[in-house]
Amino acid sequence: MESFNGRNIVGQAARDDDFFPRPDIIKLIYRRLDTGRHLHISAPRRVGKTSVLHYLQEHPEEGFEFKYIITQSVSDPDVFFKQVLEALKDFNSISKKTMDSIVEFLEQLKLDVPGVGGFEIKNKEPNYLVNCKCVVKSLSSKNKTLVLMIDEFPQTVENIWRDSNDENAKRFLYANRELQEIASKNIRFIYTGSIGLKPLCARLGALDALNYLTTIEMGTLSVNEATLLCEGVLKRARVTVKPGVISYLLEMIHWLIPFHLQLALQELIDESDRGIDVIDIDSVKNAIDKITYRRNNQYFEHYYNHIVKTFKNQPREYNLARKILDTLSRQDTLTRQEIIACATEQDALDQLNNILTVLQYDGYIYEDASKTPEEFRFTSPLIKIWWKKNML
Amino acid sequence: MTERIRTNLYNPHEQSKEQLISGFVVRTNTFQRIFDDIKNSKMIYPEQHYLIEGQRGMGKTTLLLRLAYEVENSPGLNQWLIPVILKEEAYYGITKLYKLWEEVARLLSYKKEFGDLY
Numbered sequence: 001m002e003s004f005n006g007r008n009i010v011g012q013a014a015r016d017d018d019f020f021p022r023p024d025i026i027k028l029i030y031r032r033l034d035t036g037r038h039l040h041i042s043a044p045r046r047v048g049k050t051s052v053l054h055y056l057q058e059h060p061e062e063g064f065e066f067k068y069i070i071t072q073s074v075s076d077p078d079v080f081f082k083q084v085l086e087a088l089k090d091f092n093s094i095s096k097k098t099m100d101s102i103v104e105f106l107e108q109l110k111l112d113v114p115g116v117g118g119f120e121i122k123n124k125e126p127n128y129l130v131n132c133k134c135v136v137k138s139l140s141s142k143n144k145t146l147v148l149m150i151d152e153f154p155q156t157v158e159n160i161w162r163d164s165n166d167e168n169a170k171r172f173l174y175a176n177r178e179l180q181e182i183a184s185k186n187i188r189f190i191y192t193g194s195i196g197l198k199p200l201c202a203r204l205g206a207l208d209a210l211n212y213l214t215t216i217e218m219g220t221l222s223v224n225e226a227t228l229l230c231e232g233v234l235k236r237a238r239v240t241v242k243p244g245v246i247s248y249l250l251e252m253i254h255w256l257i258p259f260h261l262q263l264a265l266q267e268l269i270d271e272s273d274r275g276i277d278v279i280d281i282d283s284v285k286n287a288i289d290k291i292t293y294r295r296n297n298q299y300f301e302h303y304y305n306h307i308v309k310t311f312k313n314q315p316r317e318y319n320l321a322r323k324i325l326d327t328l329s330r331q332d333t334l335t336r337q338e339i340i341a342c343a344t345e346q347d348a349l350d351q352l353n354n355i356l357t358v359l360q361y362d363g364y365i366y367e368d369a370s371k372t373p374e375e376f377r378f379t380s381p382l383i384k385i386w387w388k389k390n391m392l
Numbered sequence: 393m394t395e396r397i398r399t400n401l402y403n404p405h406e407q408s409k410e411q412l413i414s415g416f417v418v419r420t421n422t423f424q425r426i427f428d429d430i431k432n433s434k435m436i437y438p439e440q441h442y443l444i445e446g447q448r449g450m451g452k453t454t455l456l457l458r459l460a461y462e463v464e465n466s467p468g469l470n471q472w473l474i475p476v477i478l479k480e481e482a483y484y485g486i487t488k489l490y491k492l493w494e495e496v497a498r499l500l501s502y503k504k505e506f507g508d509l510y
Binding site: 007009010011012015016054237269270272273274275295 | 421422425429434436437438440441445
């Protein structure tokens with residue numbers, strides 16, 4: 001396994017040798033890129049998508065160059081495509097001369113026909129979408145595949161949708177599809193984000209906008225990987241643990257995403273700083289309890305805020321989503337029949353599938369198909385504990 | 393003299409650097425951990441940020457000042473790392489992000505090498 005320095009980076013993307021290696025997902029990304037497809041990395045919040053993107057940019061394999069941009073706050077398609085254009089111009093593998101001549105050509109065009117690409121041109125500003133199309137079509141690099149990674153793309157779509165309307169959001173999605181379609185063979189796009197792109201496109205009636213994307217599901221760490229992460233962090237922090245403590249910790253966390261592990265490890269390190277010589281199982285129980293205190297709401301509040309935003313102006317959908325999550329926080333499971341009963345009670349049966357898609361896709365709950373009847377559970381015991389403590 | 397010591401005791405900013413360092417006898421593990429992180433950070437990419445939380449009187453300001461003084465006293469760090477310490481009353485006027493940077497620029501301008509900054 002590549003070098004991991006054991007530093008416990010909590011909350012932000014891990015860079016350089018702070019990054020805990022994820023060789024399986026990295027290999028999968030390269031395999032998919034080799035097939036010539038554009039990619040969508042799908043995973044709930046805090047699974048490590050951004051850290052993976054930074055790793056690709058910082059340690060590209062031979063024959064690849066990656067450029068990372070984040071468009072989370074963007075709510076204007078013009079601003080988005082301007083950012084994409086700036087990133088495309090920034091690839092080192094493109095000679096400056098080539099890029100300058102493309103840019104010069106585009107500036108001479110200065111198209112001002114309203115409606116081109118579907119977006120209004122303001123004050124003879126360049127049409128950044130059209131410029132992007134010119135660039136991706138004509139860019140070529142002899143020996144490298146240039147990969148533009150766009151983080152929080154679904155949030156951008158949602159921002160455009162909320163700031164304007166369905167039609168503009170759909171048009172934006174289809175404009176990106178056009179870019180993917182006409183891009184030269186050396187250009188690839190990777191899109192990812194904290195909210196589900198597919199459910200969002202489904203709500204907009206624009207699932208076909210994703211036809212040119214291959215989806216990669218990014219999952220949790222394996223037990224072995226999670227053990228190595230914990231051991232590395234605790235060793236660097238010079239914290240001694242009793243045998244069996246790490247296994248117990250992993251069992252308590254259950255949904256082994258780096259962020260939840262790192263939160264717990266930080267609490268254990270703090271415990272050690274307070275004078276506990278050897279960490280035991282009681283320390284783990286205390287750590288789990290402390291993670292879900294109100295003072296740590298910033299780590300979990302987005303799970304609630306996302307529900308509020310997703311079902312804004314849709315009180316029946318919001319009430320049903322809340323009912324499902326509130327009930328699951330009090331009891332371990334809900335069967336599909338029980339959920340249907342909730343939906344009937346809330347008069348939201350028609351919306352049930354959409355709600356379950358959002359809750360599952362965004363990592364709140366999962367369906368355990370191995371049980372009969374199938375059961376729904378909270379994905380993460382930590383989220384469940386937090387929800388019970390703070391939302392009921 | 394007694395009055396000055398008393399004021400000093402409850403206001404870490406009023407203590408001299410030496411006074412604060414010699415009086416810093418608790419939370420040493422936490423201090424060391426954060427300082428080691430600062431010392432070992434390459435500062436090439438955004439590093440781990442910290443939010444020190446606690447009720448009044450728990451020693452938050454003392455901890456921050458202890459960290460700042462250690463950076464100032466470390467030959468390996470003080471050549472390129474500058475602690476900027478905002479006192480609590482400075483926050484009352486900081487209502488927008490640019491005001492924070494203005495205040496930082498103002499504090500830096502007290503150093504000779506940043507004379508023209510503010």
